[in-house]
Amino acid sequence: MGERLTAAIAAIATHLPVGELTNEDLARELSDWTPEKIFDKTGIRSRRVSAEGECASDLGVAAAQRLFESGVCAPSAVDFLIFCTQTPDYFLPATACTMQTRLGLRTSCGAVDINQGCSGFVYGLALAKSLVEAGTASCVLLVTADTYTKFLHPRDRSVRAIFGDGAAATLVVRSHANEELIGPFVLGTDGRGACQLIVPVGGLRRQPSPETAVAREAEGGNWRSEQNLFMNGPEIFNFTLSTVPLAVEQLLSKSNGGPHGVDYFVFHQANRFMLERLRNKLKIAPEKFCIDLEDCGNTVSSTIPLALERARRGGRITSGHRVMLVGFGVGYSWAAGMIRVSF
Amino acid sequence: MDADISTSFLAKLADVFEVDATTLQSGLSLAERWDSVAVLATMALIDEQFALTVAPDELTRCTSVTEVLALVDQRVGLRSPGR
Numbered sequence: 001m002g003e004r005l006t007a008a009i010a011a012i013a014t015h016l017p018v019g020e021l022t023n024e025d026l027a028r029e030l031s032d033w034t035p036e037k038i039f040d041k042t043g044i045r046s047r048r049v050s051a052e053g054e055c056a057s058d059l060g061v062a063a064a065q066r067l068f069e070s071g072v073c074a075p076s077a078v079d080f081l082i083f084c085t086q087t088p089d090y091f092l093p094a095t096a097c098t099m100q101t102r103l104g105l106r107t108s109c110g111a112v113d114i115n116q117g118c119s120g121f122v123y124g125l126a127l128a129k130s131l132v133e134a135g136t137a138s139c140v141l142l143v144t145a146d147t148y149t150k151f152l153h154p155r156d157r158s159v160r161a162i163f164g165d166g167a168a169a170t171l172v173v174r175s176h177a178n179e180e181l182i183g184p185f186v187l188g189t190d191g192r193g194a195c196q197l198i199v200p201v202g203g204l205r206r207q208p209s210p211e212t213a214v215a216r217e218a219e220g221g222n223w224r225s226e227q228n229l230f231m232n233g234p235e236i237f238n239f240t241l242s243t244v245p246l247a248v249e250q251l252l253s254k255s256n257g258g259p260h261g262v263d264y265f266v267f268h269q270a271n272r273f274m275l276e277r278l279r280n281k282l283k284i285a286p287e288k289f290c291i292d293l294e295d296c297g298n299t300v301s302s303t304i305p306l307a308l309e310r311a312r313r314g315g316r317i318t319s320g321h322r323v324m325l326v327g328f329g330v331g332y333s334w335a336a337g338m339i340r341v342s343f
Numbered sequence: 344m345d346a347d348i349s350t351s352f353l354a355k356l357a358d359v360f361e362v363d364a365t366t367l368q369s370g371l372s373l374a375e376r377w378d379s380v381a382v383l384a385t386m387a388l389i390d391e392q393f394a395l396t397v398a399p400d401e402l403t404r405c406t407s408v409t410e411v412l413a414l415v416d417q418r419v420g421l422r423s424p425g426r
Binding site for chain 2: 041158219220232233234235237238241242273277280281
Protein backbone atom coordinates (compact mmCIF):
# COMPACT_ATOMS: atom_id res chain seq x y z
CA MET A 1 0.00 0.00 0.00
CA GLY A 2 1.31 3.44 -0.93
CA GLU A 3 1.65 6.32 1.47
CA ARG A 4 -1.67 7.92 2.39
CA LEU A 5 -2.06 11.38 0.85
CA THR A 6 -3.50 13.94 3.22
CA ALA A 7 -4.33 17.47 2.09
CA ALA A 8 -3.70 20.36 4.48
CA ILE A 9 -4.03 24.13 4.42
CA ALA A 10 -0.47 25.52 4.51
CA ALA A 11 -1.22 29.26 4.47
CA ILE A 12 -3.83 31.93 3.85
CA ALA A 13 -3.09 35.48 2.65
CA THR A 14 -5.64 38.20 1.94
CA HIS A 15 -5.99 41.48 0.10
CA LEU A 16 -8.57 44.26 0.31
CA PRO A 17 -8.82 47.19 -2.11
CA VAL A 18 -7.92 50.66 -0.84
CA GLY A 19 -11.25 52.38 -1.57
CA GLU A 20 -13.62 52.63 1.36
CA LEU A 21 -17.34 53.22 1.89
CA THR A 22 -18.16 54.11 5.49
CA ASN A 23 -21.52 54.34 7.23
CA GLU A 24 -21.01 58.10 7.32
CA ASP A 25 -20.70 58.11 3.51
CA LEU A 26 -23.85 56.00 3.19
CA ALA A 27 -25.78 58.14 5.67
CA ARG A 28 -24.87 61.29 3.70
CA GLU A 29 -26.25 59.72 0.53
CA LEU A 30 -29.28 58.01 2.04
CA SER A 31 -30.42 60.60 4.49
CA ASP A 32 -33.00 58.63 6.53
CA TRP A 33 -30.39 56.27 8.03
CA THR A 34 -27.81 57.32 10.61
CA PRO A 35 -24.34 55.69 10.69
CA GLU A 36 -25.21 54.04 14.04
CA LYS A 37 -28.47 52.63 12.70
CA ILE A 38 -26.63 51.08 9.74
CA PHE A 39 -24.13 49.52 12.15
CA ASP A 40 -26.90 48.25 14.45
CA LYS A 41 -28.69 46.54 11.58
CA THR A 42 -25.68 45.05 9.78
CA GLY A 43 -22.72 44.92 12.16
CA ILE A 44 -20.72 46.72 9.45
CA ARG A 45 -19.02 50.12 9.82
CA SER A 46 -17.09 50.22 6.58
CA ARG A 47 -16.67 48.27 3.31
CA ARG A 48 -13.74 48.18 0.93
CA VAL A 49 -14.54 49.04 -2.68
CA SER A 50 -12.50 48.25 -5.79
CA ALA A 51 -11.55 51.19 -8.01
CA GLU A 52 -12.82 51.60 -11.56
CA GLY A 53 -10.90 49.12 -13.68
CA GLU A 54 -9.71 47.17 -10.62
CA CYS A 55 -10.99 43.63 -11.13
CA ALA A 56 -11.36 40.51 -8.98
CA SER A 57 -8.27 39.09 -10.71
CA ASP A 58 -6.23 42.10 -9.58
CA LEU A 59 -7.30 41.57 -5.97
CA GLY A 60 -6.67 37.83 -6.28
CA VAL A 61 -3.20 38.32 -7.77
CA ALA A 62 -2.32 40.72 -4.93
CA ALA A 63 -3.47 38.17 -2.32
CA ALA A 64 -1.47 35.38 -4.01
CA GLN A 65 1.63 37.57 -4.25
CA ARG A 66 1.36 38.29 -0.55
CA LEU A 67 1.19 34.55 0.08
CA PHE A 68 4.34 33.95 -1.99
CA GLU A 69 6.13 36.86 -0.26
CA SER A 70 5.53 35.14 3.08
CA GLY A 71 7.93 32.46 1.86
CA VAL A 72 5.53 29.55 2.34
CA CYS A 73 6.17 28.39 -1.23
CA ALA A 74 7.54 29.60 -4.54
CA PRO A 75 5.19 30.26 -7.48
CA SER A 76 6.96 27.46 -9.35
CA ALA A 77 5.79 24.91 -6.76
CA VAL A 78 2.09 25.44 -7.54
CA ASP A 79 0.71 22.74 -9.86
CA PHE A 80 -2.98 23.72 -9.79
CA LEU A 81 -4.78 27.07 -9.59
CA ILE A 82 -8.48 27.26 -8.71
CA PHE A 83 -9.94 30.75 -9.07
CA CYS A 84 -13.36 31.18 -7.50
CA THR A 85 -15.26 34.29 -8.58
CA GLN A 86 -18.62 35.52 -9.86
CA THR A 87 -17.02 38.68 -11.26
CA PRO A 88 -14.56 37.35 -13.88
CA ASP A 89 -12.54 39.51 -16.27
CA TYR A 90 -14.04 37.97 -19.42
CA PHE A 91 -16.60 35.42 -20.60
CA LEU A 92 -13.54 33.68 -21.97
CA PRO A 93 -10.75 32.86 -21.41
CA ALA A 94 -10.91 31.63 -17.84
CA THR A 95 -9.52 34.31 -15.53
CA ALA A 96 -7.35 31.60 -13.93
CA CYS A 97 -5.42 31.28 -17.22
CA THR A 98 -4.50 34.97 -17.22
CA MET A 99 -3.55 34.74 -13.53
CA GLN A 100 -1.22 31.80 -14.23
CA THR A 101 0.93 34.12 -16.34
CA ARG A 102 0.65 37.13 -14.04
CA LEU A 103 1.70 35.06 -11.02
CA GLY A 104 4.57 33.37 -12.86
CA LEU A 105 3.14 29.89 -12.33
CA ARG A 106 4.63 27.17 -14.50
CA THR A 107 2.89 26.18 -17.75
CA SER A 108 2.48 22.61 -16.50
CA CYS A 109 0.07 24.03 -13.89
CA GLY A 110 -3.67 23.23 -14.14
CA ALA A 111 -5.93 26.30 -13.93
CA VAL A 112 -9.71 26.58 -13.75
CA ASP A 113 -12.34 29.11 -12.70
CA ILE A 114 -15.24 28.05 -10.53
CA ASN A 115 -18.36 30.17 -10.28
CA GLN A 116 -19.79 30.16 -6.77
CA GLY A 117 -20.43 32.98 -4.33
CA CYS A 118 -20.84 32.67 -0.58
CA SER A 119 -20.32 28.90 -0.62
CA GLY A 120 -17.32 29.21 -2.96
CA PHE A 121 -14.44 28.96 -0.50
CA VAL A 122 -15.71 25.74 1.06
CA TYR A 123 -16.41 24.30 -2.41
CA GLY A 124 -12.91 25.29 -3.45
CA LEU A 125 -11.44 23.54 -0.42
CA ALA A 126 -13.41 20.36 -1.21
CA LEU A 127 -12.06 20.41 -4.78
CA ALA A 128 -8.49 21.20 -3.71
CA LYS A 129 -8.54 18.38 -1.15
CA SER A 130 -9.85 15.96 -3.78
CA LEU A 131 -7.14 16.95 -6.28
CA VAL A 132 -4.39 16.47 -3.70
CA GLU A 133 -5.69 13.27 -2.13
CA ALA A 134 -6.33 11.68 -5.54
CA GLY A 135 -2.73 12.45 -6.48
CA THR A 136 -3.75 14.74 -9.36
CA ALA A 137 -1.95 17.74 -7.84
CA SER A 138 0.32 18.31 -4.86
CA CYS A 139 0.22 22.07 -4.35
CA VAL A 140 -3.09 23.80 -5.06
CA LEU A 141 -3.50 27.57 -4.96
CA LEU A 142 -7.14 28.41 -4.22
CA VAL A 143 -7.88 32.07 -4.89
CA THR A 144 -11.26 33.59 -4.02
CA ALA A 145 -12.03 37.14 -5.14
CA ASP A 146 -15.14 39.16 -5.92
CA THR A 147 -16.02 42.73 -6.80
CA TYR A 148 -19.80 42.65 -6.23
CA THR A 149 -19.79 46.43 -5.65
CA LYS A 150 -19.52 46.87 -9.43
CA PHE A 151 -22.96 45.22 -9.76
CA LEU A 152 -24.68 47.49 -7.23
CA HIS A 153 -26.89 50.43 -8.13
CA PRO A 154 -25.75 53.53 -6.21
CA ARG A 155 -29.29 54.03 -4.90
CA ASP A 156 -29.84 50.45 -3.70
CA ARG A 157 -29.03 50.79 -0.01
CA SER A 158 -30.29 47.25 0.75
CA VAL A 159 -27.13 45.86 -0.84
CA ARG A 160 -24.69 48.78 -0.63
CA ALA A 161 -24.79 48.58 3.17
CA ILE A 162 -23.81 44.89 3.05
CA PHE A 163 -21.33 44.07 0.28
CA GLY A 164 -17.64 44.88 0.01
CA ASP A 165 -14.84 43.68 -2.30
CA GLY A 166 -11.92 41.48 -1.29
CA ALA A 167 -9.73 38.48 -2.04
CA ALA A 168 -7.94 35.61 -0.34
CA ALA A 169 -5.30 33.11 -1.46
CA THR A 170 -5.19 29.74 0.28
CA LEU A 171 -2.50 27.14 -0.27
CA VAL A 172 -3.53 23.48 -0.04
CA VAL A 173 -0.64 21.02 -0.02
CA ARG A 174 0.14 17.36 0.54
CA SER A 175 1.05 16.56 4.14
CA HIS A 176 2.24 13.54 6.11
CA ALA A 177 -0.55 13.69 8.68
CA ASN A 178 -2.24 10.44 9.62
CA GLU A 179 -5.65 12.01 10.07
CA GLU A 180 -7.93 13.97 7.80
CA LEU A 181 -7.08 17.70 8.03
CA ILE A 182 -9.59 18.99 5.47
CA GLY A 183 -13.09 17.45 5.46
CA PRO A 184 -15.50 15.84 5.68
CA PHE A 185 -17.89 18.03 3.72
CA VAL A 186 -21.63 18.45 3.33
CA LEU A 187 -22.51 20.10 0.01
CA GLY A 188 -25.91 21.19 -1.25
CA THR A 189 -27.77 22.98 -4.04
CA ASP A 190 -31.32 24.21 -4.61
CA GLY A 191 -31.63 26.04 -7.92
CA ARG A 192 -35.22 27.06 -7.14
CA GLY A 193 -33.61 29.97 -5.30
CA ALA A 194 -31.65 31.18 -8.35
CA CYS A 195 -33.94 34.20 -8.86
CA GLN A 196 -33.58 35.44 -5.26
CA LEU A 197 -29.98 36.63 -5.59
CA ILE A 198 -29.12 37.39 -9.20
CA VAL A 199 -27.79 39.82 -11.77
CA PRO A 200 -30.59 39.11 -14.29
CA VAL A 201 -29.00 40.70 -17.40
CA GLY A 202 -25.46 40.62 -18.78
CA GLY A 203 -24.92 36.95 -19.56
CA LEU A 204 -26.05 35.30 -22.78
CA ARG A 205 -29.55 34.38 -21.55
CA ARG A 206 -30.49 38.05 -21.38
CA GLN A 207 -28.10 40.47 -23.05
CA PRO A 208 -27.76 44.15 -22.10
CA SER A 209 -29.79 46.73 -24.02
CA PRO A 210 -30.71 50.39 -23.42
CA GLU A 211 -33.96 49.12 -21.88
CA THR A 212 -32.27 46.81 -19.36
CA ALA A 213 -29.96 49.65 -18.28
CA VAL A 214 -32.87 51.78 -17.05
CA ALA A 215 -33.07 51.93 -13.26
CA ARG A 216 -36.49 51.75 -11.65
CA GLU A 217 -37.69 52.28 -8.12
CA ALA A 218 -38.23 48.99 -6.31
CA GLU A 219 -39.20 47.99 -2.77
CA GLY A 220 -38.33 50.27 0.13
CA GLY A 221 -37.29 53.17 -2.13
CA ASN A 222 -34.33 51.25 -3.53
CA TRP A 223 -33.41 51.71 -7.17
CA ARG A 224 -31.88 49.25 -9.61
CA SER A 225 -31.80 48.17 -13.24
CA GLU A 226 -31.84 44.59 -14.49
CA GLN A 227 -28.09 44.86 -14.99
CA ASN A 228 -27.63 45.40 -11.26
CA LEU A 229 -27.54 42.85 -8.49
CA PHE A 230 -30.90 42.00 -6.97
CA MET A 231 -31.10 40.38 -3.54
CA ASN A 232 -34.35 39.32 -1.91
CA GLY A 233 -33.06 39.65 1.65
CA PRO A 234 -36.04 38.10 3.49
CA GLU A 235 -36.15 35.05 1.17
CA ILE A 236 -32.38 34.53 1.54
CA PHE A 237 -32.83 34.80 5.30
CA ASN A 238 -35.54 32.10 5.31
CA PHE A 239 -33.40 29.85 3.11
CA THR A 240 -30.45 30.29 5.45
CA LEU A 241 -32.41 29.61 8.64
CA SER A 242 -33.92 26.45 7.19
CA THR A 243 -30.79 25.10 5.46
CA VAL A 244 -27.73 25.96 7.54
CA PRO A 245 -28.76 24.30 10.85
CA LEU A 246 -29.51 21.08 8.95
CA ALA A 247 -26.15 21.17 7.13
CA VAL A 248 -24.37 21.75 10.46
CA GLU A 249 -26.17 18.80 12.00
CA GLN A 250 -25.32 16.57 9.03
CA LEU A 251 -21.67 17.58 9.17
CA LEU A 252 -21.46 16.92 12.91
CA SER A 253 -22.84 13.42 12.47
CA LYS A 254 -20.58 12.80 9.47
CA SER A 255 -17.49 13.90 11.42
CA ASN A 256 -18.27 11.65 14.41
CA GLY A 257 -18.53 14.32 17.03
CA GLY A 258 -21.02 16.65 18.62
CA PRO A 259 -20.60 20.40 18.79
CA HIS A 260 -18.15 19.97 21.71
CA GLY A 261 -15.60 18.50 19.33
CA VAL A 262 -15.53 21.77 17.40
CA ASP A 263 -13.24 24.51 18.74
CA TYR A 264 -14.45 27.34 16.53
CA PHE A 265 -17.15 28.06 13.97
CA VAL A 266 -16.47 30.30 10.97
CA PHE A 267 -19.62 30.85 8.93
CA HIS A 268 -19.94 32.98 5.81
CA GLN A 269 -19.93 36.54 7.16
CA ALA A 270 -23.20 37.62 5.54
CA ASN A 271 -24.19 40.24 8.13
CA ARG A 272 -24.24 40.29 11.90
CA PHE A 273 -28.00 39.99 12.14
CA MET A 274 -28.08 36.72 10.18
CA LEU A 275 -25.05 35.35 12.05
CA GLU A 276 -26.51 36.15 15.49
CA ARG A 277 -29.74 34.42 14.53
CA LEU A 278 -27.88 31.31 13.35
CA ARG A 279 -25.68 31.25 16.43
CA ASN A 280 -28.71 31.48 18.66
CA LYS A 281 -30.59 28.76 16.80
CA LEU A 282 -27.59 26.44 16.91
CA LYS A 283 -26.84 27.27 20.57
CA ILE A 284 -23.17 27.99 19.89
CA ALA A 285 -21.30 29.94 22.60
CA PRO A 286 -20.37 33.47 21.45
CA GLU A 287 -16.64 32.90 22.14
CA LYS A 288 -16.61 29.95 19.71
CA PHE A 289 -18.45 31.77 16.96
CA CYS A 290 -16.77 34.17 14.54
CA ILE A 291 -18.34 37.52 13.75
CA ASP A 292 -15.74 39.57 11.93
CA LEU A 293 -17.03 41.85 9.20
CA GLU A 294 -17.14 45.25 10.87
CA ASP A 295 -14.42 46.82 8.71
CA CYS A 296 -14.92 44.98 5.39
CA GLY A 297 -18.58 43.92 5.03
CA ASN A 298 -19.72 40.85 3.14
CA THR A 299 -16.96 40.00 0.64
CA VAL A 300 -18.87 36.97 -0.75
CA SER A 301 -16.45 34.10 -1.51
CA SER A 302 -13.67 35.59 0.64
CA THR A 303 -15.46 36.15 3.97
CA ILE A 304 -14.46 32.75 5.37
CA PRO A 305 -10.72 32.82 4.52
CA LEU A 306 -10.52 36.50 5.61
CA ALA A 307 -12.08 35.63 8.96
CA LEU A 308 -9.99 32.45 9.32
CA GLU A 309 -6.75 34.28 8.67
CA ARG A 310 -7.62 37.00 11.20
CA ALA A 311 -8.72 34.44 13.80
CA ARG A 312 -5.38 32.66 13.37
CA ARG A 313 -3.38 35.89 13.56
CA GLY A 314 -5.39 37.09 16.57
CA GLY A 315 -4.87 33.78 18.41
CA ARG A 316 -8.57 32.85 18.54
CA ILE A 317 -7.61 29.65 16.75
CA THR A 318 -4.28 27.86 16.99
CA SER A 319 -2.61 24.89 15.40
CA GLY A 320 -4.57 21.68 15.99
CA HIS A 321 -7.95 23.35 16.53
CA ARG A 322 -10.94 21.83 14.78
CA VAL A 323 -12.88 24.51 12.93
CA MET A 324 -16.22 24.22 11.17
CA LEU A 325 -16.66 26.31 8.01
CA VAL A 326 -20.09 26.94 6.52
CA GLY A 327 -20.80 28.90 3.32
CA PHE A 328 -24.34 29.58 2.06
CA GLY A 329 -26.13 31.88 -0.33
CA VAL A 330 -26.39 32.68 -4.04
CA GLY A 331 -27.51 29.64 -6.07
CA TYR A 332 -28.93 28.60 -3.69
CA SER A 333 -25.72 26.81 -2.82
CA TRP A 334 -24.29 25.73 0.50
CA ALA A 335 -21.21 23.91 1.74
CA ALA A 336 -20.06 22.94 5.22
CA GLY A 337 -16.67 21.47 5.99
CA MET A 338 -14.37 20.67 8.89
CA ILE A 339 -10.71 21.62 8.98
CA ARG A 340 -7.97 21.04 11.50
CA VAL A 341 -5.81 24.16 11.74
CA SER A 342 -2.44 23.40 10.15
CA PHE A 343 -1.34 26.88 9.10
CA MET B 344 -50.90 32.06 22.77
CA ASP B 345 -49.42 31.90 26.28
CA ALA B 346 -49.71 35.32 27.99
CA ASP B 347 -46.00 35.54 28.96
CA ILE B 348 -44.86 34.62 25.48
CA SER B 349 -47.29 37.09 24.00
CA THR B 350 -46.02 39.92 26.23
CA SER B 351 -42.38 39.25 25.45
CA PHE B 352 -43.14 38.88 21.73
CA LEU B 353 -45.04 42.17 21.66
CA ALA B 354 -42.25 43.98 23.50
CA LYS B 355 -39.67 42.75 20.99
CA LEU B 356 -41.96 43.49 18.05
CA ALA B 357 -42.39 47.02 19.36
CA ASP B 358 -38.57 47.36 19.29
CA VAL B 359 -38.55 46.28 15.65
CA PHE B 360 -40.92 49.09 14.74
CA GLU B 361 -39.21 51.52 17.13
CA VAL B 362 -42.43 52.28 19.05
CA ASP B 363 -43.57 51.31 22.56
CA ALA B 364 -45.74 48.24 23.11
CA THR B 365 -48.82 50.32 23.98
CA THR B 366 -48.62 52.24 20.70
CA LEU B 367 -48.13 48.99 18.81
CA GLN B 368 -51.29 47.49 20.32
CA SER B 369 -53.43 50.60 19.99
CA GLY B 370 -54.15 49.81 16.37
CA LEU B 371 -50.94 51.25 14.83
CA SER B 372 -51.02 50.66 11.09
CA LEU B 373 -48.11 48.53 9.92
CA ALA B 374 -48.93 48.90 6.23
CA GLU B 375 -46.31 51.59 5.57
CA ARG B 376 -43.80 50.25 8.10
CA TRP B 377 -42.76 47.00 6.45
CA ASP B 378 -39.34 47.89 5.06
CA SER B 379 -36.90 45.04 4.42
CA VAL B 380 -35.23 45.47 7.81
CA ALA B 381 -38.58 45.26 9.66
CA VAL B 382 -39.59 42.17 7.66
CA LEU B 383 -36.27 40.44 8.42
CA ALA B 384 -36.34 41.35 12.10
CA THR B 385 -39.94 40.11 12.49
CA MET B 386 -39.18 36.85 10.68
CA ALA B 387 -36.21 36.35 13.01
CA LEU B 388 -38.35 37.09 16.05
CA ILE B 389 -41.06 34.62 15.03
CA ASP B 390 -38.40 31.99 14.35
CA GLU B 391 -36.82 32.65 17.75
CA GLN B 392 -39.98 32.66 19.81
CA PHE B 393 -42.11 30.08 18.04
CA ALA B 394 -39.65 28.10 15.85
CA LEU B 395 -41.83 29.05 12.89
CA THR B 396 -40.86 30.11 9.38
CA VAL B 397 -43.19 32.67 7.82
CA ALA B 398 -42.92 33.96 4.25
CA PRO B 399 -42.07 37.65 3.78
CA ASP B 400 -45.32 38.35 1.87
CA GLU B 401 -47.41 36.79 4.65
CA LEU B 402 -45.99 39.43 6.96
CA THR B 403 -46.27 42.39 4.63
CA ARG B 404 -49.97 41.57 4.17
CA CYS B 405 -50.50 42.14 7.91
CA THR B 406 -51.64 45.72 8.49
CA SER B 407 -51.74 45.56 12.30
CA VAL B 408 -50.17 43.71 15.18
CA THR B 409 -53.47 41.83 15.67
CA GLU B 410 -53.02 40.33 12.22
CA VAL B 411 -49.41 39.36 12.97
CA LEU B 412 -50.54 37.58 16.14
CA ALA B 413 -53.37 35.87 14.22
CA LEU B 414 -50.86 34.66 11.61
CA VAL B 415 -48.62 33.21 14.31
CA ASP B 416 -51.57 31.62 16.16
CA GLN B 417 -52.83 30.05 12.97
CA ARG B 418 -49.40 28.63 12.13
CA VAL B 419 -48.86 27.34 15.68
CA GLY B 420 -52.30 25.68 15.48
CA LEU B 421 -51.36 23.99 12.17
CA ARG B 422 -48.38 22.26 13.74
CA SER B 423 -48.91 18.61 14.52
CA PRO B 424 -48.81 17.78 18.24
CA GLY B 425 -45.45 16.87 19.67
CA ARG B 426 -43.39 18.85 17.17
